Amino acid sequence: MGGSRTASSDITAWCSAVGLLSLILLLSVRENNASNDSVRGFQFSEKPCEEIYIVGEGETLHTIGDKCGDPFIVERNPHIHDPDDVFPGLVLRIAPFYFSRKV
Template structure:
């Protein structure tokens, strides 16, 4: 029969291996979630009221939504570099027909 010391050591290493496997599987799942979250972030629609997502800047939102005048339309944005997730902004998509002047 195996000694108590050998069984204790085997038990310890089996638990350590199980913990390592759990951590690796959790880490892989987290990476997959970030990929999916990033795709959803890039594909979400630009509504008139827009909530800034993680990793977004005014420049990326402007390009995505077609609104080059975000700062001018949102007087609560004092510093264009100080944009954070959860910030609510107004979006007015730019249209060439809006700027055509008929004389």
């Protein structure tokens, strides 16, 4: 009977060790991925704007580009003939990827 308890204890200890090791490995991978979300001084971030953007009162293409992380709004929106003629309610297409400078 004593050998059965030892085997059971060994299995429990082994399963606990494997579980703990798996948890440590998983957390390590997640932390490593979070730190690798940067490329040459730029850090990827959550999308500050949706792909379709509606211009609000007082906004310019420059302020929208800064806010949304898309400096190429005019190139993505062929319906904009004059970049200075931006008005509230104008619908814009914004790039689906965003990045910001690392601080």
